[in-house]
Amino acid sequence: MHYKSYYQSPIGHITLTxxxxxxxxxxxxxxxxxxxxxxxxxxxxxxAVFDKAKHWLDAYFSGDNPKIDFPLKATGTTFREQVWQILLEIPQGETWTYGDIAEKIAKKRGKTKMSAQAVGGAVGSNPISIIIPCHRVVGKDGNLTGYGGGIDTKIMLLKLESVDMDVLYRPKHSKKP
Structure with a gap:
């Protein structure tokens, strides 16, 4: 059996499972x-896990950097799960590129190279948004690439974390703020 609960956030209605x-x-x-x-x-x-996640979200949306004190189970292929583990290493207030993550995965797998595009697919399939911080991943040269929650949401989350938006770039079809 699987369960759900809801959380009203500054970015809208969130569903927890x-x-x-x-x-x-x-x-x-x-x-x-x-x-x-x-x-x-x-x-x-x-x-209980929903209560803890909601307290975490309250702290996060208040601008804090809360520790994850509840169990996460993001299920996917071994590759995707490895990428999601690396996402948890990205410090709040920082961004990493798909290429940065590809280098870490390659090293972890004993390879000399890994596709940043494959990493992008894994990042995009992250089932535990925000807590597993896929919004902290940007394209080459800091481009704000696609985000399942929408680029506007990605920008809001990065601003909440005090990321210097002047060093990041919006996708080529958008104007810089």
Missing amino acids: SDGQNLTGLWLPKHTDFEAQDDNPLQEMDL
Whole structure:
């Protein structure tokens, strides 16, 4: 059985999911198809892991850098799970490129090179947004590339973390602020 709970945030309505013990998903307002990925309907329930995740989100949206004190279970291929573990290493207030992560994955796997595009696919499939900070990943030269929650949400999260937006660039089709 899988469960869900809701959190109203400054970026909109967030849905949290759990297997009963672990946080398995944090879905932003623009994520609309996550429930279709589960064979059974998600049941709304109060769980300790949801309470802890909501306290974490309260602290995060207040500008703090809270520690994760609840279990996460982001399920995917071995490669994706390795990428998500690396995302957890990105300090709040910093950004890394897909290439930076590709270098770390290559080293971890004993390879000389890894595709930044493959890393991008793994980053884009992160089921626990914000907490596993995929919003801190930018393209080559600091370009703000796609984000499942929307570029506007990515910008808001980076600003909340005091990232210097003057050193980052918006996608080529957008104007710099």
